[in-house]
Amino acid sequence: MAADKVDPIHQFHIVKLIPINIGGYDLSFTNSALFMVATVAVASAFLYLTTASRSLVPGRLQSVSEMAYEFVSNMLRDSAGTQGLKFFPFVFSLFMFVLVANLLGLFPYFFTVTSHIIVTFGLAALVIGTVVVYGFGKHGLGFLKLFVPHGVPVFLLPLVVLIEVISFVSRPVSLSVRLFANMLAGHITLKVFSGFVVSLSALGAVGIAGSVLPLAMAVALTALELLVAFLQAYVFAVLTCMYLNDALHPGH
Amino acid sequence: MFVTSAFAEESAPAAEGAAGAGAETHAGTEVPGEAHGTFPPFDPATFPSQLLWLAITFGLFYLFLKRVVMPRLGGIIDVRNDRITQDLDHAARLKGEADAAVAAYEQELAEAKSRANAIGQQAGDAAKAEAEAVRKKVEAELDKKLGAAEASIASIKANAMKEVGTIAEDTASAIVEALVGGKASKAEIAAAVKSVAR
Numbered sequence: 001m002a003a004d005k006v007d008p009i010h011q012f013h014i015v016k017l018i019p020i021n022i023g024g025y026d027l028s029f030t031n032s033a034l035f036m037v038a039t040v041a042v043a044s045a046f047l048y049l050t051t052a053s054r055s056l057v058p059g060r061l062q063s064v065s066e067m068a069y070e071f072v073s074n075m076l077r078d079s080a081g082t083q084g085l086k087f088f089p090f091v092f093s094l095f096m097f098v099l100v101a102n103l104l105g106l107f108p109y110f111f112t113v114t115s116h117i118i119v120t121f122g123l124a125a126l127v128i129g130t131v132v133v134y135g136f137g138k139h140g141l142g143f144l145k146l147f148v149p150h151g152v153p154v155f156l157l158p159l160v161v162l163i164e165v166i167s168f169v170s171r172p173v174s175l176s177v178r179l180f181a182n183m184l185a186g187h188i189t190l191k192v193f194s195g196f197v198v199s200l201s202a203l204g205a206v207g208i209a210g211s212v213l214p215l216a217m218a219v220a221l222t223a224l225e226l227l228v229a230f231l232q233a234y235v236f237a238v239l240t241c242m243y244l245n246d247a248l249h250p251g252h
Numbered sequence: 253m254f255v256t257s258a259f260a261e262e263s264a265p266a267a268e269g270a271a272g273a274g275a276e277t278h279a280g281t282e283v284p285g286e287a288h289g290t291f292p293p294f295d296p297a298t299f300p301s302q303l304l305w306l307a308i309t310f311g312l313f314y315l316f317l318k319r320v321v322m323p324r325l326g327g328i329i330d331v332r333n334d335r336i337t338q339d340l341d342h343a344a345r346l347k348g349e350a351d352a353a354v355a356a357y358e359q360e361l362a363e364a365k366s367r368a369n370a371i372g373q374q375a376g377d378a379a380k381a382e383a384e385a386v387r388k389k390v391e392a393e394l395d396k397k398l399g400a401a402e403a404s405i406a407s408i409k410a411n412a413m414k415e416v417g418t419i420a421e422d423t424a425s426a427i428v429e430a431l432v433g434g435k436a437s438k439a440e441i442a443a444a445v446k447s448v449a450r
Contacts, residue, residue, distance in 0.1 A: 030302070044321070
């Protein structure tokens with residue numbers, strides 16, 4: 001059936017490339033792992049090679065690397081202050097990793113690493129873990145002030161603290177689900193519209209004429225997905241900066 | 253999409269049986285309907301592998317960026333910023349030098365102007381004084397010549413007057429002689445001429 005040919009979910013399947021099984025856990029090198037390696041390799045190679053000449057007047061590609069560097073640097077400084085710059089390597093790695101993973105996922109037949117909730121959740125848990133560990137390490141129990149906002153009437157305090165705790169706990173979930181759902185939905189939509197093109201063009205001349213519309217839609221969606229790929233990497237990085245700000249200054 | 257189509261196929265026989273049986277068939281068809289089990293992103297079987305490889309790749313990426321890429325990028329940008337500040341300083345210094353040169357030039361120009369004015373003034377004064385002296389000398393000479401001329405005119409006039417007196421005396425004595433016949437004394441004639449000439 002046509003549905004078998006253009007199954008929009010097929011692109012998310014994990015395929016074991018090198019089966020590895022240690023202690024009952026399946027730790028195989030899969031297509032997902034392959035694309036994580038590819039993401040890291042592409043991002044590292046780009047950043048390394050474009051800056052190799054260390055030109056005083058940067059070329060185009062070196063400007064791109066410098067722009068990314070200064071973009072994340074400004075983002076972090078704006079939301080977490082100069083103290084936040086100790087997390088700069090972390091935020092920059094996160095931003096570049098998510099961005100390159102998203103962009104690589106736009107290529108046909110490529111696997112999108114960030115369309116798997118466990119990957120985005122892993123990254124989000126890393127962020128929140130860093131916030132919690134650093135927050136308690138730096139401020140001790142003072143970090144708990146994060147849950148007690150200033151100027152709240154005492155009788156409202158239990159309710160407010162409860163809300164603050166819930167909002168804090170939901171952070172890793174919202175952070176990971178936002179990225180995951182955006183990538184997943186975008187790729188499914190793309191696949192569905194591309195599938196329409198294939199199915200319609202199998203119906204003869206009328207179908208081919210009719211398939212122009214979903215084709216145009218697929219092109220437009222690709223542009224949109226390009227924007228989303230960048231935007232979601234940006235959003236992920238910005239939220240990371242804001243959460244790190246909480247770890248640095250829990251008083252607010 | 254799959255689940256709903258499978259459900260639609262199975263819903264006809266399910267409608268014949270009880271509600272519970274329908275739910276059972278539905279639950280039963282769901283598993284074979286999806287050849288690969290659950291929706292792939294939610295398949296927990298893939299979680300350990302993905303987490304492991306994420307940790308490995310992201311960890312290496314983080315270390316590489318922190319150790320190699322970011323010091324290099326930061327270095328490039330710092331060097332450029334230093335260079336820009338240096339160049340700006342240099343430009344400011346050069347501008348200061350240029351300003352000083354302009355000021356010195358203007359001052360020298362003003363001095364030269366005032367010097368030129370002084371020289372011009374001096375030359376003008378000297379020329380005026382000289383001209384005055386020459387004028388005075390010429391005037392004095394002219395005055396002297398005028399005086400001399402007046403004196404000579406006066407002497408000539410006096411001489412002439414004197415001659416006129418003599419001529420008149422001579423003429424008077426001749427007339428007296430001719431008319432009266434006799435000689436009038438010279439003194440009388442002279443006195444008569446003098447009284448007439450007055």
